[in-house]
Amino acid sequence: MLASWLKSAALGLMVALLPLASASAGDVPKPVIQKAKGEQCVEDTDYMRRNHMKVLNHHRDKTMHQGIRTKQHSLKNCIECHATPNAEGQRTVLGKDQFCQSCHTYAAVQVDCFQCHSSKPAGSTAMHPIIPAQTGVGAQTAASIRHHARSAAPAVGSGVSVKDLAGVIK
Amino acid sequence: MHIVNRELDGNSAGYWALLGGLGLLVLIGLFAAYNMEHHGHVITGMNNQIVWGLPHVFAVFLIVAASGALNVASVAGVFGKKAYKPLAPLSALLAIALLAGGLAVLMLDLGRADRAIITAWEINPTSVFSWNVVLYSGFFGFAAMYLWTMLDKTAKPLYPVAAYGAFIWRLILTTGTGLIFGFLVARQAYATGLLALMFIIYSLLYGTAVYLLVLMTAYLGSKRPLGAAVQRRLKNMLVIFIAASFYATLVYHLTNVYFAKQWDFERFILLDGGLYTNLFWIGQVVIGYAIPFILLAAPNTRDNRAALIAASIMIVVGALAQMYVTIIGGQAFPLELFPGFTESSSFFDGQIHAYTPSHWEWMLGIGGLAIALVAVTFAVKILRILPESLADEVADPHAK
């Protein structure tokens, strides 16, 4: 009533500023979806986009508690296909423009999996030069290197920089 | 004469300094928790041998004291001693605050603190920790209801439900806290139901001592009158609880000393455990029981306010020593996998386990204590918890 002109002015201002809002939204880089191995995913792309978390959550309980290790919905199998080489040539699903991290960074949803799960396909870290086959005096381990190099350069041979990890893993 | 509860004025520099100081300690505690979560427990002194450290000493002390702090209200509400009724609101408030502080420390110390919420639906019926999710929540509920019935006249019909409910619930809760350790069959320090009873007795002592210290601070600080009658009642309770605590401790160790298989452990605690032996005898027995008992029973000191405060502080010091010996001493002594053999391994079998708390653990533990105290300090200013006067004319039914 009294300030009805104020209301219209505010509305007008918001409408005028709208393009500005969408312009800044355009600054967020769209996810880079690198082509994975194989012809298609285990399920429809659309289905996977909406439900991959449900699928993984359900499957993990079956694997953990019942020992059912079918490949269809297993995380390890996802990584097998979707881990693509990063800038250092290491196949991983984490890191800038890599599969899992790319979409999750765009959607601002934290990926909790890789605190425990390896982001690399099976067989890659077995060849890791840092994990020693023998225990011995002076055998440096990945853990100790990372601990000391936390704020400095990424650890040797990791293929994933600490800065990149920081975007997805806390 | 009618007792009137009134909010603390809380305008003095002293009040704001206290609030600010406690607030700062809380922030420091939260900063410690952040670091522990971010870097992992590698930055703490806890390790694979001593898995529960200083934070747990503080947390279990706060939880046990919380249960005991409610005792003052229970004496009024359950046992019908009218003289304690004016003291009851602070008792209920303190119980809530201490429990909140203890739980905060426990939950912030978790390896995956971000997952703490799943304990609400992932339940293991044989786990005391799962019971505690219900017991601690219920305790908050009952104590809050109890406080409400004391502050709001319209809630009076609920008073018996709240009073009795809180009393029984708190006994179950403290039993559960003792059984956290009592149910551990593997360790020589634990594996006894006696711990449940010990913790109930300790809770009465620690809770009353903390209550007394908070009461004294509030009344001396706000210059409200506090008469000798109230002091005497609380002092009498403390004397009985010290005697009971000493008795419980005596029975526990006496039984252990009787069993040949427990001799090594008892020798460690009572004779050659270094820090643990000192904390037991000097901390728990002398400072925690003997000196306070003498101060509170001897004719020339028992009515002395300074002696009462000193005794209460010593009881709290003794409490922390007792928790340290129980929780950390119990882990320091190695598991005996092969009786009759000396064990050695890369995983520290057969050795007394080393533990030095890091500054992060001190920060977190003290932060928890600060959370409890800042809650009380704030609440007495905004709620009508404290009587305007507890002078003898008002508080003592036998006065005049």
Place this chain on the structure above:
Amino acid sequence: MNQFEQYRRKFIGGALAATGAAFVPGVMLMEVAHSRSPEEAASNKNRWGLLIDTTKCGNGCNECVTACNTEHGLSGKTGLQDSQWIRKVELTNNKTNATHSLPMMCQHCEEPPCVDVCPTGASFKREDGIVLVDRHICIGCRYCMMACPYKARSLVHEDLNDTQLAHMPRGKGCVESCTLCVHKVDAGENTTACAQACPEQAILFGDLNDPASEIAQRLATYASKEVRADLGLNTGVRYSGI
């Protein structure tokens, strides 16, 4: 040879071939009778366990420990906060000074204290007797570490920074212990890294519920013990020679 005889030869040859072919799957099935297919759940038909002959165990030998560390991507370090899933315990008799050693790991109890105390059920026993930690729901409270009579569990104290092996997820803040090489068991390999690595074959893996298995027969023939048998946990790992 007339047509009928040729036909008879073909018929008999074909019949023999068909019979042989019919037998082969049966023979193959018998060989892999104990191996589960991936979609099959673990069942209590099996109870996996170990029999460790401590008379064969060498003082100072660490092959089982090294093998376990390599298999699971553990650092192998032995500091106060480092994870050790298996360790060699050297024993000296207090009266006679006789020494012997044995490997100690999660004993995979029938009545595990760690499972009783876990608030979320993350520490659990699978149908086939393997005791595991479900790190998806582990909150890192370390109550299981307090409860274990064998000090089998370790807490991961720091970030592992993607150095985990693909088949062995493990992470900061969660508790872990010997999995009885569950990934090998489920793949049908029916052995453990430590058993494979022991140069003296002191560690024997097998199905305690199968009376025909070597482990069951040895347990039925020779004296064996559980460590801390007084606790009544009915462990899956048994020792002989202690």
